[in-house]
Amino acid sequence: MSGYLIPSANLETELIVKKSRFSTFVFHTKNRAEAMIHLQTLRERYTDARHHCWAYLLGDPKAPTSVAMSDDGEPSGTAGKPMLNVMQHKDVGDIFIVVVRYFGGIKLGAGGLVRAYSTAVQSAYDEMQCQQVISLEPLRLSCAFDEE
Template sequence: MENSDIYKTITKASPEVLFKDRNSKFYGYAFPVTTEDDVKNHLNTLKKNHHQARHWCYAYQFGMQEKDIVFRANDDGEPNNSAGMPIYGQIQSFEVTNILIVVVRYFGGTKLGVGGLINAYKTGAQLALEAATIVSKTINIEYAISFDYKNMNKVMRIIKEKHLNVINQTLELSCKIIISVRLKDAPSIFEIFDNLYEINIKKLND
């Protein structure tokens, strides 16, 4: 599949946005996250900052390929599927991942009904995403290449020819270089090093 190793995300929190409906206020936020601890930390901070709010509804998604996707939507006391899923729908609509969107509600005294809530939470999430800076990133594989110092030149030649990204290197009698390679290029790069005499390559983070 073309561009199957590219995903969209945000690298920094969006500015606060506000949507109002019949005196209820909905504050929207988007945060970059990769773990449930990240999610908890952001929620705790928002609950401190908005301690008089009534609801802190959210949705998040982790994972860069379909098989790895993890997501959750939380209505936080609003009627079923009137808050979390409309927020998650915007994550899907903008095709972003590794992201948390929270919409904080201050009740304005007038009930909005399920339709009104769905629209308000969806809009809060949409505004937060529109305010965020969305970037495209590549899914990368990391390899460790181990070799004796005498084989340095042939390893470095390939790294230079293929414009490989070196993350870390230890160049002593026994050398080790860690490289990062785009997912789509990974099999061919692995094969090149694997076929070299006295060079050992292995995948990290497996």
């Protein structure tokens, strides 16, 4: 039997970096459509936020069935990719993370953004509660009544 961890509950954490607020939201998600519903809900809830960056890792984290990410207007490679990088080094699958950023007026630069998004996701993992999912395979056994 093989298995992996999944988030046992949705989670929200917050990180402040040079007056910018990074609110991190974690969801247990089974597919892309479900992830995009969570994203749309957050976009509607936080319409005044500057960015809604996200990443997901579906399936077993050792061999995911799907991964994706978005920088949502941040400089290329400074948000989604660092978020996904943190996720790929954890043993948690079927996970969708969104970081909602409110700009604080101080530019962080590319390196600062990478560190901030990575730290925001790592902080969420530090607080996350997980549960084990065990992959089962169906088995059918046929036998005569006297062999029962």
